[in-house]
Amino acid sequence: MGLEAQLKSDGFITSTIDAVIAWSRKNSVWPMPMGISCCAIEMMAVADPKYDIARFGSEVMRFTPRQCDLMIVAGTVTYKMSHVVRKIYDQMPDPKWVIAMGACTSTGGIYRTYSVVQGIDQFLPVDIYLAGCPPRPDNLLHALIQIQKKIGKTKARDFQNKPLPELPVIQNN
């Protein structure tokens, strides 16, 4: 049974490094739960025994950006918060992906007011926009599967010759 049973006598398989990396990367997406408001509760529900995000290899919710590949922005982003979100995004190591969870994250939603950013794509590159206010947990799982599909298609040359982002250099004294 299992993978070993499928292998021929000495246990070799031939593949490209690209395919192996993409396959392993997509099955262990570590999310950074950027829980801001209501959607954060549904994001918590995804981790609970009923929906169980562990089935998709993403149960490792890290609260530090340094260990994450996927940022789930869950909740209304205000102008005051936007600087924080951007800062945390900048701290995540490449390659990284972003899910804009919920209507107000994607477009401002029902909050057409002075303090709410009308869509986080004004300051972040977004891979998946997720509908719903808030989206049901099944919907978030669906978004995760879509992200996995996207990651599965990445090739090494997607990352080659990529210009480094200009970041403010922090000098420790």
Added chain:
Amino acid sequence: MEILKEKDVNTKILQALMDAESDVSVDDALENEMILNMGPQHPATHGVLRLLLRLDGETIVACVPELGYLHRGYEKLAENMTYYEFIPHTDRLDYLAPMSNNVAWVLAVEKLAGIEAPKRAQYIRMMVAELSRIASHLVAMGALSMDVGALTVFLWTLREREKILDIWDVLCGARFTNSYTRIGGVANDIQPEALAMIKDFIGQFEGSIDECERLVNSNKIFIERLDGIGVATKEQAIDFGFTGPNLRACGVEFDLRRATPYMFYNEMDFNIPVYTEGDSLARYFVRADEMRESSKIIKQILDKIPHGEILLNQPKKVLPKKTDVYSKMEELINDFMIVNFGINPPKGDIYSAIENPKGELGFYLVSEGEGIPWRCKIRSPSFVNLQSLPHLVKGHMISDVVAIIGSLDPIMGEADK
């Protein structure tokens, strides 16, 4: 942890932190005090609360909370929409208990417009408000346990909470943000399946809450993390404006369901759990006891719930049923008038408050006789409860801050509005 730059913190906030008076004395005081930034992205601040802490070693000398990272402009929004349109917005105030917020809003509008919902609707509202109290306290209990290191409790209480969300799925078609109540009644009558589900849930609830409690209540680590941490005396609690479970943990027997009875709470038989210690542990126990009282109330409601209408027959104030709108001329006109011009309550102002899971949720509404409110002020319990945080954390360790915030159970959605 990184070094704070000047551009990260506004100088006024830093000044407030340095000016904050403190009577904390540390035995072997360090030469330099340290300033630590906690949040707004921190797993234990329950949302986007930011704390600036002035530390001596690990002891907190002073603390300044910084709010507004989730300020969505609710009060401005309310001034720009009709009373009906604001119902979905109340869901997202205290998003752990949307149903209670719905009930609070419609009760306020009904008081302003001088109408009263039929008896059956009021009973249904009471039932959903109590269910949402259980749902909210379950998260509070689980999150507090998770903050002090017991992850299993969180998974188990969320499992119980999912059962309530399933009930709401059947009851009103949405599992999380419900918008179930309407001015003058509720959106739809309670289905027999939903009633059966509620009966099932209440039947097994006490057993499962005992199960969750057994995990931690005799755990030495859990008790010692919370016992005597973040103490507020009776006088301080009132001075800080605590309401709800936080106030009752300080020895004040005050519950709006008893003090200013609304709906039919005066016909219900329930106790108000009161603890006198005023520490984090007492706040945790009050919530656990309150869930049992809520399930007791729901049992009584299930026995007493009367038959009859669920929507008031008052064409100028209450939206008619959709089936009538599609088949009758008069109802179509009324529907058109209410949707376009609002319910136009008479000129005046009222304050109406109910006992929400977090405390007293009040709405102060000023009407100028138009379809939209002139002013809507939301008195949110989390905002007021958070105010005591600098006092409660003073002199404790950094790790206790997490426990104190968890036991206060703030929700930034309503604290920031």
Added chain:
Amino acid sequence: MELQELIIQKLQKNFPDSFISSNVYMGDLSVKVDKKEIVKICTLLKEDSELLFILCEDVTAIDWSKRNNRFTVVYHIFSFKHNFRLRIKADVDESDCAIDTVSSVWKTANWEEREVYDMFGISFNNHPDLRRMYMPEDFEHYPLRKDFPLMGIPGSLSLPKK
């Protein structure tokens, strides 16, 4: 109701100059007072042994969008003894946009007043820590004033670079 008469009587007796009017609407008693003696009035209501309004529930303001007495500051206080809620109103003019703080009477009023300052621009004299509550410190406008548009003023709040 006897209690309502008692409150009005006490205020009239102790502050004949500051007490303006009272009315009852939908069972809520509200009294209108002059802003000059607001701290003394609040202290009396809190400390009088027959009243004991020890819980301050809410401090807020209303913008009437008119020339004279543009703002009204509204206090909601509660007495555990009588289970009774009282509303106090005090008018504030735009030319002298300030009122004394009651945070020395009830600590709760501290943040509530900061919120009013943030949203309406009414400043509170002798307030211990008068900063903005929700909006960033460098924000220049007062959102809940009626002349502030719902969608805000473009460029008044900054976004990070993409």
